[in-house]
Amino acid sequence: MPLLQVDDLTTYFHTRNGTVRAVEGVSFHVHRGETLGIVGESGSGKSVTCYSMLGLIPMPPGRIERGRALFDGKTDLLGCTPKELQRIRGKRISMIFQDPMTSLNPYLKVSTQIMEPLQLHEKVTKKEGLRRAIAALEEVGITEASRRVHFYPHEFSGGMRQRVMIAMAMITQPDLLIADEPTTALDVTVQAQILELIRMRQAANKSAVILITHDLGVVAGMCDRINVMYAGRLVETGTAEDIFERARHPYTIALKRSIPSLGQKGKPLYTIPGLPPDLSKPIPGDAFALRKGIRSGGKYANVAPPLEQVSETHWVRASDCELPSLEEVLNEC
């Protein structure tokens, strides 16, 4: 039984300028000890998917229209009261955000912030809390932890702050860690350290990890399975090999072809023409077919394309879209 089973999650934002359909019928699961990557462009709904499950969507304007997120086989996260969610957040499910400077409170010592989840969830004494905070900092590779635990966030560098965030997220030994672009704001060398650290803490705790990112290089090394999202929908899901070696959906293929590190010098890079669709208008059919410069046979113009099974692990949303050739793409720009 998976640790988290999400079915038909749908989140809309009802704004003055219309209803934005941020997440539309997304289903997936994560097993214990597994790492799931969620990739997609900005605005594809990858963050909203995870925030919806944790009750972190501002409501209003946000509203979870339908769906179920069964955690550990018994708790439906979407049906929980705010009080019940508070008992789960920070205890059994933790999050790491992109920018460690804005997600740590600059007025509070690191010690206060790391101890907070323990005091809230495990009712430990201050002394015990501090002892465990120091141990947690040591586990994430911060030297002189007993002294540095009393530092303020600005006294740490960016990479160190992200280590503090990980220590804070992992201190309650959560079953599930959600990392939203955890290394986007960091240097490549520090990124490598932080990813390695997440992997090590995950192995030590046997936690599941959901990694949200737009960097395909990061998911290739970190994730067992990958969800590709486009315009609020899941377009392809499979193991890392399924996605990187046997991608079927034209959007996944186009995304992979645009990566600069795979490009050859002197040859133009492939780019995806057009822009993602406006989510404030209903999209009855294939969202990718609406992209300017993408040809489609019109089979899914008004019918929602079904998710089709390719192999035991690999599912693809049907699409009759055709990617334009490199020459056509370049003429477009």
Add this chain to the structure above:
Amino acid sequence: MSAEDFLVLENVKTFFPITKGLILKRKIGEVRAVDGVSLRLRKGEIIGLVGESGCGKTTLSRTIMQLQRATGGRIFLEGRELTALADEAVRKQRINFQMIFQDPYASLNPRMTVSDTLGEAIRTRRRLTGKTLLAAVAELMETVGLSPSLMRKYPHEFSGGQRQRIAIARALAPQPKLILADEPVSALDVSIQSQILNLLTRLAKEMELTMIFISHDLSVVKYISDRIAVMYLGRLVELGPAEAVMADPQHPYTRALISAIPVPDPKVERSRKRIVLEGDPPSPMFLVSDPPRSEAALEEVAPGHFVADPESFLNERKAHAAVVA
């Protein structure tokens, strides 16, 4: 002056003093942001400048543009010594340098339409008005792949990729001699990243642009640059043709940087070994009481491929780790 010497840096240093005391300020040390960089740029060349945050990439580019006067060393543009110019003459020189910034959301004035933004930039070089100015704006927009019909729109009406195109057009407008692109694609999605890289490559070829492309992403730099300069702690540690530096890195720091890039292939990722540098990059702060730093020097290991002495890097890294622990 030969074409090789379009821009010449000779042992450029930019230090910021650290003082103590309110009234009698004593200098107790300095931040050596740029500490002895020598470099020659050809006309029409794209050089990629890579290194971690705090290594001095941005200070170096500010020093080249004379936004920050150098503490030591000399800078020549087309044979003219910029470091010797008086302040007023320096101000007139600035038109020769244009920048493209990381965040196109922050670098465009939200209250100016595209034609205002570009018109203003064009008028710094050419005194155009009315219809001729609008025609120049339209031409510029077409150059960067934007439809001139959008010129009355404001930045918020554009997507991130389109905004970066406007920022590029604005940088091209005053016909600069040198473009400094500071992380121009880091904030963009992969699909848009490739569009902007294609645009910059095409413009560089068509307009013979000379460009310093600053990034911490070696894979992007490799794609766009003719040569790569790797910077560490205020100095260049490796300089050479892009292919040679990527395929056969000589300096341990370059090797660590390359090994840190995630490869978008699960099989390669799982099997390869990483060189993980311990700790954070050291601080460029040097106290008066610290032992003097050795002179920056590069050795030519292959034609056009220069490397700094790896010994001093390893020692400094070790010395710093010892201080932390």
